[in-house]
Amino acid sequence: MTSLQRGSRRRALALAPLLAAVLAIGSSLGAPQAATAATAAVPGDDAIPFYQPPATLPAANGDIVRSEPMTWYLDPLKVTRFPGKATRLLYRTTDNDGQPIAVSGALLVPSTTYTGPGASRPIIGYAAGTQGMADRCAPSRAGGEGTEYESLFVSGLLAAGYAVVLTDYQGLGTPGVHTYMNRRVQGHAVLDSVRAAQRLPGTGLAPNGPVALAGYSQGGGASAAAAELAGSYAPELDLKGSVSGAVPADLAATAKILDGSLYSLFLGYAVNGLAAGYGLDMSQYLNAPGLERLESAKDTCVTDLLSYSFMTSRDLTKDGRPLTEYFGEEPFxxxxxxxxxxxxxxxxxxxxxxxxxDDIIPYSVGKRMASDWCDRGARVTFHTSLVPTHAGGTVPNFVAEMAYLDARFRGWAPLTNCWAV
Known part of the structure; x- marks a missing residue:
């Protein structure tokens, strides 16, 4: 382990109480979600020209539509800037129907020389946890305001010498409804963010250098989906490994926990994503207050969590059934x-x-996904965190992530434990 990585671990552990408080609000996920871009603008957000896609997109996935320098702040008072080169990106990716779309994101390249193994600085395709649905919640915008709560984790990766690229996902920053928790679209957005980082000139990053994926909660789902899709969607990437924490691999199981809980807002995010991505007309199922709540959720970030807490979906449906009871029926x-x-x-x-x-995503859900991968012959290491709650699991995830990524970039064989999963 390098001194940079030991320092990153110490900082992460020292910040554990703060991280738990922040991520209790920010890192939780929702439930099912979906796929294609809606055309309506998200209410309450000003249209920033950079995020507006042109009529014609570039030819290939991962191609850059436009980029601009940005300042990434590590605190909301804008006292501490990221000590390196930060670039806001708009790049091409693919939606759930295979159609080209534009997605935004941010690339962070440390100013320090990479001293790790190999000649090329690795790129981490970092999938952020739940941000919200309003465009202002996008990581590339929040980072510019010093309000991106995952900057603490990203800083540890940067301190290890890695470049980090974060996607905003579909419809978060760019026009349309954010397709929250759709595995295919999120996986595409993560993989194409890495392609965009490799193709952006002037970064010093190799076009065929080593790559890894990482994320927790919604980001864990996105990084896991990207890991699954990489072989077919982006086979040219030199993918060394992936880290996926608290993966919502089974959305139905997760949704049942959210309804009527502190995290009710995220069930609203999920339904909005399903409706936008799969063409669902929720007016068939929801009453007027339910439709109003769904619409208003589109203009929220995770900081609005308490305004929607303990909302029960049975009060929002026409027939008085909770939304989770619909999940066993078509088209859900x-x-x-x-x-x-x-x-x-x-x-x-x-x-x-x-x-x-974990009090939001059942432990059994993540373990079953790991077991499913093992059954398919994957090289899986499953780590059980004993720190309680979804937010509490973030720090153990980060500590394990740093050691795992270092070993992958060094070319060490992973110690799989499929026999115990």
């Missing part, structure tokens, strides 16, 4: 089946981390 059943993670063998070794006492 097929949509949720399509969103399942664990059905494709990842291209590279994978670390899966989950808290035994």
């Amino acid at each position: 059943r097929s949509v949720l089946a399509d969103s399942r993670i664990g059905t494709i063998k990842p291209k590279a070794p994978a670390l899966v981390v989950h808290s035994l006492a």
